[in-house]
Amino acid sequence: MIKSIKKYLTIYYMFVRSCLIKEMERRGNFLLMSVTTTFLNLYFLFYYLVLADRMSNNFLGWSKNELLFFLGTEILCHSTFMATCFYNVFTLPDHVRTGSFDFLLIKPVNTRFLLSTRNFNFSTFSQILFGIALTTYSYIKLGFKFSLAKLLLFIILILNSVMIMYLIGFTLMCLAFYFTKISSYGSVLPYRGFFAIYWFARRPENIFSSHVIQLLTYICPVLLIVNLPCKWMIRSTSPKTIIWAFVFSILFFALSHILWKKGLQKYESASS
Amino acid sequence: MQIKVEKVVKDYKINSKERGLRGSVKGLFSREKKTIRAVNNISFSIEEGECVGFIGGNGAGKTTTIKMLSGLIYPSMGSIDVFNYNPAERKKGFKKQISLVMGNKSQLWWDLSAYESFNLQRVLYDIPKADFKKRMDMLTDSLNVATLIEKPVRNLSLGERMKMELIVSLLYNPRVLFLDEPTIGLDLNSQKNIRKFLHEFNQEYNTTILMTSHYLEDIESVCDRLMFIQKGKLIHDGSKDEIIQKFSQDVRVFIRYKSNIDIKDLPNGIKSIKPMDDGFELHINKEEYNGIIRMLLNMGDIDKIDIGGMSLEHVVEKIYGGE
Amino acid sequence: MQISKYVSIMKVSMQDNLEYRFNFFTTFIFMIAPLAVHICLWSTVYGVGVSKENLSNYSYQMMLTYTILGHCLDKFTGDVNLQLRVSSEIRDGVISKYLLLPVSYFNTNVSYLITNRLVYFVTLIVPYLAVIFCFRSQFMFNTEPLYYLVFIVAILMAIFISFMVNHLIALATFWLKDVTSLYVFTQSTFSFLAGGYFTLDLLPAWAFNLLMHTPFPYILYFPVAIYMKKMNPGQIQHYGLIACIWIVILLVLNAIVWKRGVKRYSADGM
Numbered sequence: 001m002i003k004s005i006k007k008y009l010t011i012y013y014m015f016v017r018s019c020l021i022k023e024m025e026r027r028g029n030f031l032l033m034s035v036t037t038t039f040l041n042l043y044f045l046f047y048y049l050v051l052a053d054r055m056s057n058n059f060l061g062w063s064k065n066e067l068l069f070f071l072g073t074e075i076l077c078h079s080t081f082m083a084t085c086f087y088n089v090f091t092l093p094d095h096v097r098t099g100s101f102d103f104l105l106i107k108p109v110n111t112r113f114l115l116s117t118r119n120f121n122f123s124t125f126s127q128i129l130f131g132i133a134l135t136t137y138s139y140i141k142l143g144f145k146f147s148l149a150k151l152l153l154f155i156i157l158i159l160n161s162v163m164i165m166y167l168i169g170f171t172l173m174c175l176a177f178y179f180t181k182i183s184s185y186g187s188v189l190p191y192r193g194f195f196a197i198y199w200f201a202r203r204p205e206n207i208f209s210s211h212v213i214q215l216l217t218y219i220c221p222v223l224l225i226v227n228l229p230c231k232w233m234i235r236s237t238s239p240k241t242i243i244w245a246f247v248f249s250i251l252f253f254a255l256s257h258i259l260w261k262k263g264l265q266k267y268e269s270a271s272s
Numbered sequence: 273m274q275i276k277v278e279k280v281v282k283d284y285k286i287n288s289k290e291r292g293l294r295g296s297v298k299g300l301f302s303r304e305k306k307t308i309r310a311v312n313n314i315s316f317s318i319e320e321g322e323c324v325g326f327i328g329g330n331g332a333g334k335t336t337t338i339k340m341l342s343g344l345i346y347p348s349m350g351s352i353d354v355f356n357y358n359p360a361e362r363k364k365g366f367k368k369q370i371s372l373v374m375g376n377k378s379q380l381w382w383d384l385s386a387y388e389s390f391n392l393q394r395v396l397y398d399i400p401k402a403d404f405k406k407r408m409d410m411l412t413d414s415l416n417v418a419t420l421i422e423k424p425v426r427n428l429s430l431g432e433r434m435k436m437e438l439i440v441s442l443l444y445n446p447r448v449l450f451l452d453e454p455t456i457g458l459d460l461n462s463q464k465n466i467r468k469f470l471h472e473f474n475q476e477y478n479t480t481i482l483m484t485s486h487y488l489e490d491i492e493s494v495c496d497r498l499m500f501i502q503k504g505k506l507i508h509d510g511s512k513d514e515i516i517q518k519f520s521q522d523v524r525v526f527i528r529y530k531s532n533i534d535i536k537d538l539p540n541g542i543k544s545i546k547p548m549d550d551g552f553e554l555h556i557n558k559e560e561y562n563g564i565i566r567m568l569l570n571m572g573d574i575d576k577i578d579i580g581g582m583s584l585e586h587v588v589e590k591i592y593g594g595e
Numbered sequence: 596m597q598i599s600k601y602v603s604i605m606k607v608s609m610q611d612n613l614e615y616r617f618n619f620f621t622t623f624i625f626m627i628a629p630l631a632v633h634i635c636l637w638s639t640v641y642g643v644g645v646s647k648e649n650l651s652n653y654s655y656q657m658m659l660t661y662t663i664l665g666h667c668l669d670k671f672t673g674d675v676n677l678q679l680r681v682s683s684e685i686r687d688g689v690i691s692k693y694l695l696l697p698v699s700y701f702n703t704n705v706s707y708l709i710t711n712r713l714v715y716f717v718t719l720i721v722p723y724l725a726v727i728f729c730f731r732s733q734f735m736f737n738t739e740p741l742y743y744l745v746f747i748v749a750i751l752m753a754i755f756i757s758f759m760v761n762h763l764i765a766l767a768t769f770w771l772k773d774v775t776s777l778y779v780f781t782q783s784t785f786s787f788l789a790g791g792y793f794t795l796d797l798l799p800a801w802a803f804n805l806l807m808h809t810p811f812p813y814i815l816y817f818p819v820a821i822y823m824k825k826m827n828p829g830q831i832q833h834y835g836l837i838a839c840i841w842i843v844i845l846l847v848l849n850a851i852v853w854k855r856g857v858k859r860y861s862a863d864g865m
Contacts, residue, residue: 010395014388022383029773036780043787050797051640054649060639102344103379107396108367196628207636268345268360 072134079127177263375453431462790816
């Protein structure tokens with residue numbers, strides 16, 4: 001068992017290392033991506049600040065600094081996801097199309113693991129620093145005191161959020177098995193679906209009516225992704241919601257695994 | 273220990289749509305499903321250490337069969353047994369004993385050196401470090417690529433890349449090596465080297481080899497047993513010599529005369545005459561052989577004459593021509 | 596330029612487009628998400644009691660109309676697949692055939708654009724109308740035929756401008772190795788500048804004026820503003836002229852960049 005864990009960790013380490021080597025060779029691209037992602041984050045900031053400005057510095061009950069903290073949390077979730085999962089979660093259609101999926105299937109190591117961890121992206125990793133800076137700055141400005149326990153749970157909640165994002169993307173990508181006609185731009189479907197869902201997640205929940213908030217926290221719990229860690233730190237949350245966040249991840253993981261297995265069966269009964 | 277395939281059938285369902293614009297609009301709402309039988313009742317068994325070649329045209333079912341043997345797809349009907357495993361279950365123990373090399377697809381990391389891919393393989397297949405080093409050195413020496421393993425894979429030539437593919441698939445000492453068109457697109461020299469390597473490897477380590485190819489030279493130089501597949505059916509199965517024997521009641525003669533001899537002047541009773549740029553290629557029945565040869569020799573001064581049994585190429589032509 | 600050639604291309608690309616029927620249906624579904632979010636946002640904002648004056652004199656009805664129409668138009672004028680398709684065609688060397696055939700790549704893409712937009716329109720007009728119907732009590736319906744005419748012309752200009760801008764960016768594939776990050780960046784930026792995130796009237800006057808001299812607002816904001824009668828005929832003429840100038844500039848830019856790109860392509864033997 002320990003040996004197994006060690007083996008998977010070694011494989012993960014080898015993947016991360018080779019991605020680092022690869023990216024260091026393309027420094028221009030690294031820089032370009034860091035710059036562009038920063039800009040994209042700034043648009044959102046601009047958008048909310050303009051609105052907050054128009055509404056006498058109070059965006060539906062959120063002060064400017066609270067908005068900044070929210071954005072910082074969003075950047076942390078988003079960039080961690082991009083660094084670890086994004087380039088893996090949507091690559092399945094490409095693997096199937098080029099035939100490299102066969103090689104993943106044939107290795108004596110869990111195929112899902114190989115698929116989900118193969119790429120690690122360092123250029124979006126730089127955004128994590130930006131997110132940390134933003135959250136720290138606004139947290140201090142809001143007058144909160146530092147608390148290790150609070151911070152730890154914050155980090156765990158963010159990791160949980162990244163897991164949920166991974167599961168959303170992965171589940172959508174399993175659809176690739178069912179639509180064998182994957183063209184070079186048909187594979188953007190899961191990607192677009194993911195961002196359609198993420199649209200709901202990356203807003204402060206106050207923009208929704210209370211009924212919708214309930215819906216989006218418990219039934220289609222996208223608000224667990226960014227709003228929950230954010231509220232934990234600067235506002236208030238109920239323990240019920242936090243526990244539900246973890247329970248949901250586990251349930252969703254189980255569901256995604258069933259879809260994956262079923263998808264594999266479909267793949268095995270067909271061919272290119 | 274062996275590989276056993278019994279009455280295996282593989283069907284695919286595809287969407288069929290009518291041609292043209294009208295068909296596309298119709299296709300928006302409903303599509304007919306057609307079933308295609310890619311593999312039609314194939315049975316054979318292979319002993320450990322054998323070298324088997326699959327020959328067949330495109331779409332004959334060769335790649336499908338290999339994929340079923342390696343567990344990538346499962347058969348619609350029938351059973352497959354590889355070393356007492358069912359490939360479709362894809363058990364770990366099974367995966368560690370097989371290896372798959374596909375001619376036009378690569379499993380190496382494109383931006384890194386081949387060594388990195390070897391190292392990854394070491395971890396994936398739990399190869400002990402000492403064995404890994406020994407085997408890697410042995411393989412890279414046999415294929416003459418020891419100096420190239422640190423180069424990024426994208427900078428290697430196609431032939432060198434193929435050699436690395438072979439190495440990465442043999443590092444963990446599999447019992448059977450499945451090859452799907454391994455020499456496709458390679459230059460002559462690389463093809464020769466790889467064929468030589470495979471043949472010698474099989475002789476020395478008794479690794480079972482199963483190879484599909486379009487190139488008859490591949491099959492000829494590496495394999496001793498041939499299976500002919502056409503439209504999903506196994507139409508012939510036997511050793512190289514057996515098959516040539518079976519089909520070569522004819523003698524093949526290539527003849528070139530010093531003077532210009534017309535095709536009409538050639539003696540009667542020759543089974544088939546093929547005019548070439550520099551002479552004639554004749555197929556003569558064994559019984560008629562002596563008489564006809566004497567007549568040919570008397571027809572004029574001979575510049576070149578070449579007599580032999582049927583080559584594999586002719587056998588293949590004949591087999592596929594006859595169907 | 597033989598029209599019949601391009602008609603054949605259109606026929607084939609129509610079939611090509613119809614193959615990806617799933618693509619169209621999902622585009623609509625994915626349009627719903629941002630739309631829903633923005634509608635919730637404005638409902639809550641106006642519900643809380645923010646006054647019209649703070650929001651550039653936009654009443655709730657106006658804001659809602661802008662949001663719905665804006666989203667519908669956004670998906671209609673911009674073809675997300677164009678850039679990916681052009682990129683892959685350049686990278687895979689498919690454009691070589693255009694260098695040999697007596698057909699221009701740009702014109703072929705225009706033919707493809709026409710069919711693509713036609714199919715989109717036919718497929719999505721019903722869902723669009725359904726969405727508007729859901730909000731019919733709040734939606735501001737324009738009843739003057741002249742405005743509709745100008746509106747349609749503005750939409751056609753918007754499609755063409757959006758196409759040329761995206762095509763131009765896609766030609767960067769000749770020089771850059773990794774264009775996907777460029778696309779993500781430009782698509783978001785242009786969407787922002789076109790008024791896709793929020794109505795450009797919310798910007799300060801200097802920013803608004805500056806922006807109207809770029810081609811972007813003509814992709815989204817301009818047609819919608821016409822429909823909502825936000826502009827008087829004088830302004831429409833003024834901005835319409837700017838849009839036309841940009842069309843010419845973009846045509847020329849596309850031609851120049853294409854020539855340079857092909858030179859590089861042939862020199863490098865990509």
